[in-house]
Amino acid sequence: MAKLKDLASMEDRLVAGHGLCLGCGIPLIFKMVLRATEDPLIIANATGCLEVCTTIFPRTSWNVTWIHSAFENAAATIAGVEAMYKSLKRKGRIPKDKKIKFLGVGGDGGTYDIGLQALSGAVERGHDIVYVCYDNNAYANTGGQRSSATPFGASATTSPEGSQSPGKLQWRKDLTKILVAHNIPYAAQSSPHRWQDLYNKAKKAFETEGPAFLNVLCFCPTEWKYDESQGIRLAQLAADTCIWPLYEVESGKYKVNYKPKEKKPVLEWLKPQGRFRHLFKEENAPILEEFQKQVDRDWEELLKLESF
Amino acid sequence: MSKETWKELTIGTINLDAGNSVKNLTGTWRSGKKPEFIEENCIQCFFCWLYCPHFAILVKDGEVKGINYDYCTGCGICSVECPSKEKSIVMVKEEIELAGGSKK
Amino acid sequence: MSTLKTLNGNQTIAEAVRQIDPDVVAAYPITPSTAIVETIAKFRADGLISGEFVCPESEHSAMSVCIGAASAGGRVMTATASQGLALMWEMLYIAAGLRLPIVAAIANRSLSAPINIHGDHSDTMGARDSGWIQIYSEGCQEAYDNFIQAFRIAEHLDVRTPVLVGLDGFIISHSLEVIQVEDDAKVKKFVGEYKPVYPLFDTDRKMTVGPIDFTDYYFEHKRSQIEGIENAPPVIEAVGKEFGKTFGREYGFFEEYRMDDAETCIVVMSSAAGTCKDAIDELRSEGKKIGLLKPRVFRPFPHQKIAEALKKTKAVAVLDRSSSPGAFGAPLFTEIRSALYDYQERPPIVNYVYGLGGRDIMVEHFKDVAQKLEKIAETGKVEEWLGYINLRE
Numbered sequence: 001m002a003k004l005k006d007l008a009s010m011e012d013r014l015v016a017g018h019g020l021c022l023g024c025g026i027p028l029i030f031k032m033v034l035r036a037t038e039d040p041l042i043i044a045n046a047t048g049c050l051e052v053c054t055t056i057f058p059r060t061s062w063n064v065t066w067i068h069s070a071f072e073n074a075a076a077t078i079a080g081v082e083a084m085y086k087s088l089k090r091k092g093r094i095p096k097d098k099k100i101k102f103l104g105v106g107g108d109g110g111t112y113d114i115g116l117q118a119l120s121g122a123v124e125r126g127h128d129i130v131y132v133c134y135d136n137n138a139y140a141n142t143g144g145q146r147s148s149a150t151p152f153g154a155s156a157t158t159s160p161e162g163s164q165s166p167g168k169l170q171w172r173k174d175l176t177k178i179l180v181a182h183n184i185p186y187a188a189q190s191s192p193h194r195w196q197d198l199y200n201k202a203k204k205a206f207e208t209e210g211p212a213f214l215n216v217l218c219f220c221p222t223e224w225k226y227d228e229s230q231g232i233r234l235a236q237l238a239a240d241t242c243i244w245p246l247y248e249v250e251s252g253k254y255k256v257n258y259k260p261k262e263k264k265p266v267l268e269w270l271k272p273q274g275r276f277r278h279l280f281k282e283e284n285a286p287i288l289e290e291f292q293k294q295v296d297r298d299w300e301e302l303l304k305l306e307s308f
Numbered sequence: 309m310s311k312e313t314w315k316e317l318t319i320g321t322i323n324l325d326a327g328n329s330v331k332n333l334t335g336t337w338r339s340g341k342k343p344e345f346i347e348e349n350c351i352q353c354f355f356c357w358l359y360c361p362h363f364a365i366l367v368k369d370g371e372v373k374g375i376n377y378d379y380c381t382g383c384g385i386c387s388v389e390c391p392s393k394e395k396s397i398v399m400v401k402e403e404i405e406l407a408g409g410s411k412k
Numbered sequence: 413m414s415t416l417k418t419l420n421g422n423q424t425i426a427e428a429v430r431q432i433d434p435d436v437v438a439a440y441p442i443t444p445s446t447a448i449v450e451t452i453a454k455f456r457a458d459g460l461i462s463g464e465f466v467c468p469e470s471e472h473s474a475m476s477v478c479i480g481a482a483s484a485g486g487r488v489m490t491a492t493a494s495q496g497l498a499l500m501w502e503m504l505y506i507a508a509g510l511r512l513p514i515v516a517a518i519a520n521r522s523l524s525a526p527i528n529i530h531g532d533h534s535d536t537m538g539a540r541d542s543g544w545i546q547i548y549s550e551g552c553q554e555a556y557d558n559f560i561q562a563f564r565i566a567e568h569l570d571v572r573t574p575v576l577v578g579l580d581g582f583i584i585s586h587s588l589e590v591i592q593v594e595d596d597a598k599v600k601k602f603v604g605e606y607k608p609v610y611p612l613f614d615t616d617r618k619m620t621v622g623p624i625d626f627t628d629y630y631f632e633h634k635r636s637q638i639e640g641i642e643n644a645p646p647v648i649e650a651v652g653k654e655f656g657k658t659f660g661r662e663y664g665f666f667e668e669y670r671m672d673d674a675e676t677c678i679v680v681m682s683s684a685a686g687t688c689k690d691a692i693d694e695l696r697s698e699g700k701k702i703g704l705l706k707p708r709v710f711r712p713f714p715h716q717k718i719a720e721a722l723k724k725t726k727a728v729a730v731l732d733r734s735s736s737p738g739a740f741g742a743p744l745f746t747e748i749r750s751a752l753y754d755y756q757e758r759p760p761i762v763n764y765v766y767g768l769g770g771r772d773i774m775v776e777h778f779k780d781v782a783q784k785l786e787k788i789a790e791t792g793k794v795e796e797w798l799g800y801i802n803l804r805e
């Protein structure tokens with residue numbers, strides 16, 4: 001099993017001097033993901049926080065081959081790179097013993113929403129790629145608009161709370177299950193607070209032949225509006241309240257990787273975050289109740305899926 | 309540093325200078341607080357290294373040695389996540405000299 | 413050995429693809445270019461090509477796959493038309509900005525609304541500022557020849573710019589023509605080996621491709637991009653000549669038909685030029701001094717050469733198979749009118765929009781235009797600078 005001490009001695013593929021917000025969850029996700037393979041790696045990055053904040057020309061935070069082309073097409077772009085790899089291998093223009101891994105990366109905007117079609121197409125075609133979504137629940141790069149990953153009741157700039165609205169009215173899209181429905185060999189949900197879970201899943205994804213998908217919850221102090229030192233605490237709470245279950249689906253078989261000994265009430269996750277502050281007004285009590293019920297339903301459903 | 313003319317740029321918007329953002333010192337973002345490393349309390353769990361978003365934990369010869377203030381933005385995650393009995397990273401006030409000599 | 417084959421436009425493109433065997437073909441089927449994609453898929457299934465064939469879920473992804481594949485370090489092509497090209501629009505600019513020598517065959521078709529599957533140039537004209545080189549074909553033979561040359565032009569180290577080759581939807585894409593299909597090995601040799609420039613597969617280099625520019629670099633990168641297409645004319649010319657030497661059919665920026673002593677001139681691109689030639693022959697037999705100028709390369713626009721060819725005439729009609737609503741004339745017209753501006757002596761010039769949505773243009777329509785030109789040449793006056801051909805008014 002990997003030890004942090006050893007991982008720390010590996011060369012960073014994403015380096016210091018990036019412009020991501022203080023307390024941002026993205027870099028620590030990729031600190032683990034990029035260590036999960038030692039093969040040469042090519043990354044296609046969708047437009048978003050990670051892309052913008054790491055490549056402001058003439059600086060780059062990437063110490064690995066990296067390409068960005070647009071917002072909605074990271075999966076198609078990396079699929080193209082992989083297709084060329086297959087072709088040139090067949091034609092003998094890439095040495096037989098040279099192994100390259102292919103990684104598509106996007107936020108929830110570039111993955112759940114505008115990039116969903118390209119991702120669906122790429123995994124359906126069976127490209128040998130890994131796709132990692134860092135889900136920070138909003139279009140954070142453009143100032144916190146709602147996405148289909150934004151939780152129910154959250155106030156986002158395009159689903160603001162107001163006297164006539166309790167914030168976002170819709171439940172979040174379950175993207176991981178959508179990927180599972182593509183019958184890909186490996187799909188999983190993880191979170192940066194459990195580094196072994198994240199590291200192991202990324203490793204499995206890289207070792208999977210064919211498409212693998214990893215959905216990682218990414219805390220965001222700027223858009224979730226909490227004290228920026230509390231990111232890992234919030235990630236832990238998301239798992240303990242079962243708002244963000246850690247599970248994986250290998251060839252159709254569900255496995256829940258973390259079951260809290262005592263499931264905490266969702267309030268504990270919601271309370272520290274400014275985007276949910278309005279839910280604690282008296283008139284929004286039914287919203288909180290509905291929130292808890294939905295989380296409970298989803299969790300039970302997941303446990304059932306595991307037991308099949 | 310004078311910037312390149314268009315003729316001097318690599319064709320196709322490519323940056324060939326991998327990882328050169330280390331020249332951006334994000335430590336200048338700190339305002340008012342900074343982590344302080346207390347070596348004798350450290351149990352070498354590497355959580356601070358793991359959870360630091362800004363690659364600001366100094367690791368040498370397989371040991372955590374302190375904070376790299378060139379990059380530390382003072383977010384405080386390292387201190388919160390430090391699991392040692394007596395915290396080996398604590399947040400302290402930091403006076404920053406502003407241009408013109410005033411302090412904040 | 414060169415052989416004569418009866419093929420339609422789509423088949424000629426597919427045939428060239430088989431001969432060139434690009435490393436990756438990524439394309440989404442759309443009328444009227446579908447058969448190109450189908451035929452390539454079948455070639456792959458039958459082992460006649462060894463490159464990878466990717467059939468993405470949309471044209472946007474098709475061009476994105478092309479961009480990933482070309483960046484990776486190999487030869488790439490696609491085919492599309494109309495709405496498909498429109499859906500690629502965002503990625504066309506990015507392909508050009510990243511200086512990727514992707515080649516696209518476009519079976520030119522109108523744009524919705526109303527939806528219509530037939531031929532006009534609205535699709536590629538809409539992409540005229542995307543940074544792609546644009547070459548148009550009069551028939552199947554030209555489509556085949558242009559497509560082969562496109563790789564040489566796109567991949568030239570001074571150019572490194574994507575190229576699209578237009579063939580009129582249905583009129584060329586679906587019409588049979590007896591064409592000269594060149595020897596496989598000779599075509600392969602003409603196109604040559606692909607030379608990657610900054611390929612992603614050079615993973616030791618750890619490049620960052622497609623980073624974000626702020627106000628301090630965007631302008632310089634754009635200017636650098638413009639240089640690629642500005643460098644294209646001598647390359648297009650040299651490749652056209654070499655093609656002539658190798659295969660016996662030489663190409664330039666445009667074709668002049670009976671222009672030597674022409675007093676009036678019709679400018680028209682692509683398949684309609686063939687019909688126009690018939691009209692010119694008839695008019696010439698009636699003693700009219702009229703000629704045709706058929707632009708082949710629309711981007712980069714050979715403004716000086718075209719102006720030189722037209723400056724001595726007494727009246728010019730530019731026929732556009734697309735419209736540019738609200739503009740001072742359709743795309744080809746504005747280019748040519750602007751090109752003539754620097755000349756003290758220049759002919760009066762008029763614009764006709766024709767053939768939208770596949771509407772026919774016949775010999776008699778060209779003859780009508782010729783008659784109007786004759787009047788303009790006589791009086792030196794343009795009464796109406798814009799007209800529509802074969803439109804119910």
